[in-house]
Amino acid sequence: MLSTAGAEPTGNGPPLPTPTVSMKEGSDALSVAVALFYAIAAFTVLCAAGVAFSTSIVYSAFALLGTLFGVAALYVCLAADFVAGAQFLIYIGGVLVLILFAVMLTHRIADVAVSNRSVGRLPALLIVGGTMAVMLRAILRAAWPVVDALPDLPTTHAIGNGFLGPYVLPFELASFVLLAVLVGAIVVSRKELRS
Amino acid sequence: MPGVPLQHVLVVALVLFGLGLYTVLTRRNAIGILMGIELLLNAANVNYVAFARYSGSTDGQIFAIFVIMLAAAEAAVGLAIVLGIYRNVESIDVTATHSLRH
Numbered sequence: 484m485l486s487t488a489g490a491e492p493t494g495n496g497p498p499l500p501t502p503t504v505s506m507k508e509g510s511d512a513l514s515v516a517v518a519l520f521y522a523i524a525a526f527t528v529l530c531a532a533g534v535a536f537s538t539s540i541v542y543s544a545f546a547l548l549g550t551l552f553g554v555a556a557l558y559v560c561l562a563a564d565f566v567a568g569a570q571f572l573i574y575i576g577g578v579l580v581l582i583l584f585a586v587m588l589t590h591r592i593a594d595v596a597v598s599n600r601s602v603g604r605l606p607a608l609l610i611v612g613g614t615m616a617v618m619l620r621a622i623l624r625a626a627w628p629v630v631d632a633l634p635d636l637p638t639t640h641a642i643g644n645g646f647l648g649p650y651v652l653p654f655e656l657a658s659f660v661l662l663a664v665l666v667g668a669i670v671v672s673r674k675e676l677r678s
Numbered sequence: 679m680p681g682v683p684l685q686h687v688l689v690v691a692l693v694l695f696g697l698g699l700y701t702v703l704t705r706r707n708a709i710g711i712l713m714g715i716e717l718l719l720n721a722a723n724v725n726y727v728a729f730a731r732y733s734g735s736t737d738g739q740i741f742a743i744f745v746i747m748l749a750a751a752e753a754a755v756g757l758a759i760v761l762g763i764y765r766n767v768e769s770i771d772v773t774a775t776h777s778l779r780h
Contacts, residue, residue, distance in 0.1 A: 520681075524690045528694065531693070535701045550717065561730075566742050574750075582716075618695070619689070645740045646740065671759055
């Protein structure tokens, strides 16, 4: 990919021989990238299955760590560098640590009864299977508008322009929501002092 | 990702969504349900980023960042509520918190 991107600006020479060489190198790198994508996808799905089917909530939390790592790697594969960084910082550094804290604070490790099922395996599998079948049909039937051969450019500049341009109102509302969440979480989780 | 069809990315997100839905439906542990919600939000985010990638615009990535922000907020408030329930009821089983039902 880098070789094809680098070959474009130096297009003054004879155009025919250079594209064939860079296409060959590019297709090699492409197949490696494709194999890497499927490997990361398999890892992510396996870890998510660990979250769903593990009987211990601690194992589920660590499987969630693997899932979030895998999703961040998928973002990198999809050329979303800033979103991958945000995933690392916020999800893995923030949300997962919060969840682990909550697990350690509330869970009696030896208690098995916490992992009782609420709906039951079979109805849950029926609901999930029906939902997934409908969505899979939609995925395969719909005519997705796909633009081919896009270069992998850094996205941070465009995202920053989006936040301060067309999306400035939700951006400012997000800061307000975060302030409310900060105050609310502190108020809900503090100990009440009765004097 | 020119070598991977868009449908394959969507199917990966679909499997993540199904596993998250299964987690939400079957857990009685409140923290387990929150983990399932995180899986659902991640599946939606993969879809957003995939659509952004395959349409050549960054709007989907901006939405993904909003979703990440709201997921962090939801986790903070949700876990604070779970800790509050645990202090009062000594359990995080969601079926034990039916005192508002009566």
